[in-house]
Amino acid sequence: MTVRLGVVMLCHDELPVAARLARVWAEGGASVAVHVDAKAPPDGVETMQQDLADLPQVVFSPRHSCEWGMFSLVKATQDAAALLLDRFEDVTHVLVVSGSCLPLRPVADLVAFLALHPRRDFIESVTAADVGWTVGGLNEERFTLRFPFSFRRRRKLFDRYVALQRRLRFRRRIPQGLVPHLGSQWWCLTRTTLRAILADPRRAEFDRYFAKVWIPDESYFQTLARRHSQNIESRSLTLAKFDGQGKPYIFYDDHLEMLEQSRCFVARKIWRGAARLHAHFPHGDPARPAADEPRPERLDRVVSQAVARRSLGRPGLYMQSRFPLKDRENGKTSAPYAVLQGFTDLFPDFESWLAERVDADVHGHLFAVHGAEFAGRAPIGPGGLSDSAALRDLDPRGFVANLIRMSDRMPLWQFSPRDGQEMNWFTATDPNARIFVITGAWAVPLLHSDMPFDDIRRVAAILQRTELAQMEVLNSVWLKAQTQVWDLGDFCARPAAVLGGILRALGADPEAAADLPPMREIAGMGRFLQRLRNAGLRPQLMGDFPASDTAPSVPPQERPAP
Amino acid sequence: MPRLTRWPIWKRLRRRARRQWLVARAVRRGRALRPVMDRTRRIGAGEILAFVTLRNELPRLPYFLAHYRRLGIGHFLVVDNASSDGSAEWLAEQPDVSLWRTEASYKESRFGMDWLNCLLRRHGSGHWCLTVDPDEFLVYPHHDTRPLQALTDWLDAGEIRSFSAMLLDMYPKGSLEAEPYRPGQDPFEIARWFDPANYTIRKNSEYGNLWIQGGPRGRAFFADNPQNGPALNKIPLVRWERGYAYVSSTHMLLPRALNLVYDQDGGEKASGCLLHAKFLSTFVQKSAEELTRRQHYADSQEYRAYHSGLQEDPDFWCAQSRELQDWRQLEDLGLISKGNWA
Numbered sequence: 095m096t097v098r099l100g101v102v103m104l105c106h107d108e109l110p111v112a113a114r115l116a117r118v119w120a121e122g123g124a125s126v127a128v129h130v131d132a133k134a135p136p137d138g139v140e141t142m143q144q145d146l147a148d149l150p151q152v153v154f155s156p157r158h159s160c161e162w163g164m165f166s167l168v169k170a171t172q173d174a175a176a177l178l179l180d181r182f183e184d185v186t187h188v189l190v191v192s193g194s195c196l197p198l199r200p201v202a203d204l205v206a207f208l209a210l211h212p213r214r215d216f217i218e219s220v221t222a223a224d225v226g227w228t229v230g231g232l233n234e235e236r237f238t239l240r241f242p243f244s245f246r247r248r249r250k251l252f253d254r255y256v257a258l259q260r261r262l263r264f265r266r267r268i269p270q271g272l273v274p275h276l277g278s279q280w281w282c283l284t285r286t287t288l289r290a291i292l293a294d295p296r297r298a299e300f301d302r303y304f305a306k307v308w309i310p311d312e313s314y315f316q317t318l319a320r321r322h323s324q325n326i327e328s329r330s331l332t333l334a335k336f337d338g339q340g341k342p343y344i345f346y347d348d349h350l351e352m353l354e355q356s357r358c359f360v361a362r363k364i365w366r367g368a369a370r371l372h373a374h375f376p377h378g379d380p381a382r383p384a385a386d387e388p389r390p391e392r393l394d395r396v397v398s399q400a401v402a403r404r405s406l407g408r409p410g411l412y413m414q415s416r417f418p419l420k421d422r423e424n425g426k427t428s429a430p431y432a433v434l435q436g437f438t439d440l441f442p443d444f445e446s447w448l449a450e451r452v453d454a455d456v457h458g459h460l461f462a463v464h465g466a467e468f469a470g471r472a473p474i475g476p477g478g479l480s481d482s483a484a485l486r487d488l489d490p491r492g493f494v495a496n497l498i499r500m501s502d503r504m505p506l507w508q509f510s511p512r513d514g515q516e517m518n519w520f521t522a523t524d525p526n527a528r529i530f531v532i533t534g535a536w537a538v539p540l541l542h543s544d545m546p547f548d549d550i551r552r553v554a555a556i557l558q559r560t561e562l563a564q565m566e567v568l569n570s571v572w573l574k575a576q577t578q579v580w581d582l583g584d585f586c587a588r589p590a591a592v593l594g595g596i597l598r599a600l601g602a603d604p605e606a607a608a609d610l611p612p613m614r615e616i617a618g619m620g621r622f623l624q625r626l627r628n629a630g631l632r633p634q635l636m637g638d639f640p641a642s643d644t645a646p647s648v649p650p651q652e653r654p655a656p
Numbered sequence: 657m658p659r660l661t662r663w664p665i666w667k668r669l670r671r672r673a674r675r676q677w678l679v680a681r682a683v684r685r686g687r688a689l690r691p692v693m694d695r696t697r698r699i700g701a702g703e704i705l706a707f708v709t710l711r712n713e714l715p716r717l718p719y720f721l722a723h724y725r726r727l728g729i730g731h732f733l734v735v736d737n738a739s740s741d742g743s744a745e746w747l748a749e750q751p752d753v754s755l756w757r758t759e760a761s762y763k764e765s766r767f768g769m770d771w772l773n774c775l776l777r778r779h780g781s782g783h784w785c786l787t788v789d790p791d792e793f794l795v796y797p798h799h800d801t802r803p804l805q806a807l808t809d810w811l812d813a814g815e816i817r818s819f820s821a822m823l824l825d826m827y828p829k830g831s832l833e834a835e836p837y838r839p840g841q842d843p844f845e846i847a848r849w850f851d852p853a854n855y856t857i858r859k860n861s862e863y864g865n866l867w868i869q870g871g872p873r874g875r876a877f878f879a880d881n882p883q884n885g886p887a888l889n890k891i892p893l894v895r896w897e898r899g900y901a902y903v904s905s906t907h908m909l910l911p912r913a914l915n916l917v918y919d920q921d922g923g924e925k926a927s928g929c930l931l932h933a934k935f936l937s938t939f940v941q942k943s944a945e946e947l948t949r950r951q952h953y954a955d956s957q958e959y960r961a962y963h964s965g966l967q968e969d970p971d972f973w974c975a976q977s978r979e980l981q982d983w984r985q986l987e988d989l990g991l992i993s994k995g996n997w998a
Contacts, residue, residue, distance in 0.1 A: 337996040341814050348801040365806055396998060404996035407924040411990045412857055414822040414889060415927035417866055417918040424922035474875065477853030478976040482879035485870060489856035496853040499990065500976075 097209045099124040099201060100185035102174040104167070105193030106131035106160060108366045109138045112193030113145045116152055118376060119191075122201025125151045125182040127174040132159040153181055163245045165305040167279075168314045176292055179285060186212070189282040195332060195362040196345075197376040199384075204331070204359045206383035208282070215287050215323045218277030218330045219316040232256075232308060237274040238265045241308040269296070269303050277316040280332035280362070283323075290322035291315065333358040333390055338401035350374055352396065358388040410495050410526075426524040428499045432506035432600060433521060433528070436535025436582070439510065440589075440613055445469075447611035452602040454504040460497070461490070461513035476500040483514075490516045498526070506600070511536055511560035522567045527575035529568065530596055533561060534582040534636030538614050541622045551629045561635055583637025586616055671863075675910035678773060678901035681766075686774025688760040689735060693748040696733070696779050703730030704784045704804055707775055709768035711737040713790040714746060715938060718840040720790050721750060727794065728803035729786065733779060735771045737762050766904075773901050780896035784808040787892050787906050788930065793844075794821055794892065795983050796928030797994040810997055811895070818909070819893040820917035821928040823886075824991060825871045826850050826980065827935040827972040836937040843933035849977040851875070852989045855888065865889060865908040865915035872935075872972040890930055891917055926995030929986060935972065 101119045103126055105112035112128070119126050128146075130139050146152045155174035160166045175188055187208050191197075197204075208214075222234045232239075239259045243251045258264075268274060283291075294300065300318065304310040319326060333356060335343035342363040345353060347370040353361055354377055364371055378384065407416045409425020418424070432454070437444045449456040449469070455476075458467025465483040468475035475481065477500030479493060486493045494517055498505055521527045536557045540550050568577050578595075585592055594604035620639035627633065627641075699705065706729045713720075721732065732753045736744045737760075747753050758771065765771055776785055786794065786804075796807055796819075811819060826847040828835060835846045855870040868889040869882060878885035890906045894914060901910050908915050919925050978989070986992045 337814075339814060339996065344810060344813070346798070346802050346806060348798060365802075365809060367803065367805060367809075400994065400996045400998035403924055403994060403998070404919075405923045407919065407922050407993075408990060411924075413855075413918075413924075413927075413990050413993065414820050414857075414866060414868060414929075415918045415925040415993050415995065416923065417857060417859065417920060418922045419920045422921045474974045474976055476976065478851035478872070478875065478974065479854045480870075480875035480879050482875065482882070484880055485854075485856065485874055485878075485882045488869070488882045489858060492855070492857050496855075500853045 096186075097205045097212060098182070098184045098186050099205055099208070100178040100182060100188045101126045102171055102178060102188060102190045103128045103193060104131075104160075104170060104174070104190070105129070106134060108193060109134060109142045110145075111366055111372070113142045114372070115191075115193065115196065116146055117149065118197060119201060120146075120149045120151050122197070122376070122380065123205065124189075124201050125153075125178060125185055127153050127155050127178040127181075129155045129170045129174045130157055131170075132157040151182070153177060161244055161246070163241075163309045165301075165307075165310050167311040168301075168304060171279075171311065171315075172292060175288055179289060179292070186285050187282055188285070188288050189331070189360075190280055191332065191360055192280075192362060194364050194366070195280070195360050196364045196371060197360050198333075198353055199357070199359050200376045200378045200380040202380040202383035203378060203385065206385035207331075207359070207387075210385055211325075211327070213284060213286075214325045214327050215281075215283045215319055216327050216329060216331050217281035217283060217316060217319050217323075219275040219319055219326060219328050220277055222274040222276050222313070233276070234274065235260075236276075236308040236313065237268055239308070240264075240266060240306045242306065245308070266303075266306070269299055271296075271321065272300070272303075272317055273320060274313060275316040275320050276313050277328070278330040278332065278334055279311040279315075280330050280334055280360070281315060281319075282331050283315070283319065287319060287323045291318045294318070294322070331358075331388070332360040332362060333388070333393065334362045335393070335397040336401075337397075338404050343397055343400075345371065347371055352393055356388060356390040356393045357386060358390055358393075410499050412492050412495055421523075425526075426520060427495055427526045429501075430504055430526045430528065431498050431501075432504065432530065433509050434506060434530050434596075435509040436532030436585075437530075438508045439535040439538045440532065440585075440616075441611040442614065443611050445508065448506075451597055451606040452506070452600045454506050454600060455501050457505060457507035459510060459513050460494075460507040461486075461509065461515075461517065463512070463514065466493075467508075476505070487514065487516070490514070491520055494520065504600070511557045511564065515560060515564065518564050518567045521575060522570070522577075523572050523574045525574045528599060529575050529577045530599075531568070531577070531579045532582055532585045533565065533579060534633065535585070536561065537582065537619070537622070537633070537636055538616060541616070541619055542614065547625065547629070551626060551631055554626055554633070555631050558631070558633065558635060565635075581635060581637030582616075582619075583639055589613065667862075671910055671912060674903070675899070675901050678903065678910065679777065679899060682770045682773035682777060682901065685760070685765045685770035686778075688758045688765070689756040689771055689774065690758065692736070692744060692755040692757045693753065695752070695754045696731070698752075699731045699779065699783075702783070704728060704786065704808060705730060705780060706732045707734075707772050707780070707785060707787045708732060708790060709735040709737060709772055710739070710743060710790045711762070712739045712741045712743060714739075714741045714743045715837060715839040716790045716843070716933070717743060717746060719842060720793075721753075722840075723793050724786075725752070727799065728805050733775050735768065735775065737768065769902050769905060776896050776900070776902075777898055781898045783896060784811075785894055785896045787894075787902065791843075791933045792823065792890075792892070792930040793933060794928060794930055795986070795992075796821065797926060797983055797987060797992060797997060799928070799983055807997075808893075808895070817895045818891050818914040818917055819926070819928065821890055821892050821930045822855075822868050822991070823888040823890050823932050824850050824929045824986075825873055825888075825932045825935065825972075827872055827977075829973040829977070830971055832935055832939055833937050843936055844931060844980055846937075847933055847935055848980045849973055850980060852976065852978045852991070856882065860908070863903065863908045863910070863915055864912045865891070866918060867907075876972055891915065892930060924993040924995050926997045927993050928983075929992050931980075 101124045116126050155177045158166045158170045245252050304314045337343045344363050344365050346365050347368050406424045410428030455469050457469045460466045466481045473481050477496045594607035598604040623633045624641035734755050736757045747755050828847050851871045858867045866889050869885045874885045887907050892906050
């Protein structure tokens with residue numbers, strides 16, 4: 095059986111481009127029925143007709159005024175297809191394309207491909223009950239509600255009428271014998287199937303029904319093909335991607351190589367100014383037709399990446415065109431990081447000790463009141479962040495997110511109730527955060543302070559209040575960070591074990607915790623805490639230190655964990 | 657119900673009143689514009705227009721026009737605020753420039769925005785309009801392979817009316833005066849460094865736009881009072897309609913919906929940036945001049961900060977600075993985004 099291709103071409107603007115494409119199809123050996131939207135300017139249509147006058151295999155079908163999402167598009171397709179079948183007796187397959195669909199391979203390739211499966215109908219056709227074909231639109235409701243209003247021009251009315259019908263539980267009756275199917279409107283049907291659809295004895299009834307279905311060009315032929323076809327291959331031969339916002343994906347000159355590799359027969363949509371694409375395609379030797387299958391995997395990947403970029407974005411990025419509301423971040427930060435609290439109070443050299451043992455950027459107190467303490471006390475940190483407190487506090491979330499995003503290694507920083515507390519909820523609800531806290535450690539510098547005791551008491555009260563508020567955050571049900579909390583007494587009982595565990599959690603060798611950094615003396619803590627109690631302040635975060643004892647409450651050696 | 661999420665009616669009314677006031681003001685102040693060379697009859701349907709106000713920028717103009725012609729700007733509408741260096745004469749000779757002149761105060765016309773709002777209203781309706789300063793150079797994803805028309809066609813297809821392009825301050829390594837700028841030269845051969853990720857972002861609830869500040873000027877001049885630093889958020893590309901108005905420079909517009917150029921659900925919308933070629937050898941002299949003219953925002957506070965800053969240490973460069981390569985680098989750094997325009 096020899097295959098003769100017929101093409102239904104629907105165009106509404108960019109008529110010169112459409113005329114050129116019609117010529118490509120016709121000269122490739124296809125018969126073409128062109129439908130031009132009735133709204134197109136008359137002089138443009140005339141020019142187009144004159145341009146194509148030398149090609150007897152190009153005919154113009156009756157013009158309808160088409161509107162996206164309305165039945166007029168189906169009507170136009172029906173008329174053009176009927177004209178094609180009537181006028182050209184030898185046409186065996188009919189392909190629907192638009193004026194911005196570009197044939198990537200010679201028409202002969204497509205003919206050779208169709209000749210491999212001469213009785214097969216290539217039409218994407220998915221049951222409407224199986225959701226997921228449409229991008230952000232209605233699925234089954236397209237068939238059971240009424241859509242008299244234009245989605246594009248009367249959006250409000252459209253939405254309200256849909257809402258009203260839902261509320262009234264209105265349902266249209268689907269004509270007997272039809273199972274609603276959806277799919278791409280760029281199909282390729284055999285003459286037999288198409289003829290059967292057009293000559294269906296119940297066509298008037300079906301047309302009446304589909305006239306009130308939403309976007310019938312994505313369901314009319316797809317549904318009726320199920321009724322008449324013996325052999326449906328549910329896919330489209332046209333590469334037509336959507337950009338995640340319900341708009342067709344557009345191809346430009348820089349897609350040339352990728353389009354060529356895809357081996358697809360037809361691609362849409364091509365930008366009207368993509369001169370290189372129009373000059374290059376169709377690409378191939380028509381004298382030696384190749385019937386190989388399309389392989390659009392790479393293109394698919396690029397498109398799905400673009401869709402993901404638009405809908406999900408990059409985690410931890412806050413910028414001019416991505417500024418998510420709280421808890422809609424899809425990732426508050428871009429990578430894991432760690433916050434260490436209380437360690438610098440016990441170990442004055444903790445930062446350098448830790449920096450030697452872990453593969454990470456060890457910063458000081460990034461949220462210190464006087465300014466950010468970057469690693470090495472550099473005045474400018476990762477990404478060009480300034481150590482200025484005022485700049486940091488203008489947008490602390492951006493500060494943290496930028497720091498994490500721009501660090502090559504995992505960042506970790508010190509924290510304390512003396513620092514700014516604005517980001518506590520942010521870090522606590524971020525799965526990338528690892529938070530290690532020794533509660534009450536802020537009392538150690540106070541123990542060694544030579545301030546008047548009255549002032550010490552006041553400071554202790556403030557710091558305790560701050561840390562208690564922070565603990566409330568860390569104990570909340572919204573906690574997403576990996577958190578470990580020790581009280582001061584607990585930590586002092588077995589410092590090497592705790593630090594070893596932290597090193598392990600940070601991906602370093604826990605044995606490296608064997609030689610501890612020099613630790614501040616905590617002898618006298620019990621007495622100090624009792625003095626605070628005597629002054630009316632109840633220390634709640636330090637753990638157990640016997641009040642009478644002036645020596646450490648525990649031996650300096652390790653004690654088994656409780 | 658969408659109704660519940662709407663702003664209280666009085667706020668909407670207040671914004672509407674403000675917009676109408678801006679438009680009326682633009683019409684009134686626009687009378688100060690005297691046409692020098694009016695070629696606006698040549699503007700074709702669908703052409704992309706550029707709107708510029710300038711004063712004594714002759715050395716910059718050749719590259720400025722070349723850059724935007726390459727992107728596909730069809731016509732430049734320029735307001736010359738009393739230039740004395742031959743800028744006006746040079747511009748009047750260009751076939752795709754329409755030129756107006758005014759001696760009126762820059763400050764009293766809201767830093768030139770009244771004049772531009774007026775021209776936008778007269779000539780911009782129905783066109784994509786790019787409003788930039790002569791030292792701002794638009795780059796957007798794929799700008800090396802796709803003309804601006806491709807972008808605006810895509811925005812049209814997606815029913816998007818405005819396009820964000822934040823200001824990215826570019827600076828040289830070392831002293832600003834080390835390498836003098838030659839007219840016609842690509843300024844980013846000299847000022848080819850920028851700060852990658854130290855921008856502060858806050859949302860302006862009244863107009864719905866983002867306030868972006870920081871960058872090299874933030875850390876060098878405004879570290880102690882960053883709120884007073886220059887705003888870097890810009891919405892320079894708008895499909896203009898009568899009744900639109902820029903509120904403050906090109907930072908924000910009314911109606912408010914035009915300012916929603918960012919996604920709030922975690923996704924990324926497409927955006928570009930305006931490479932800012934301010935910090936060149938021409939700058940030191942200019943900042944001294946502007947300081948005495950006192951015609952700039954907030955009593956030229958910005959210029960005063962620069963001038964004191966520049967005399968101490970004129971080097972913005974630091975180890976974290978990045979050298980400009982192409983838009984892909986800016987995209988990887990998260991300064992601009994392709995969105996789903998890939």
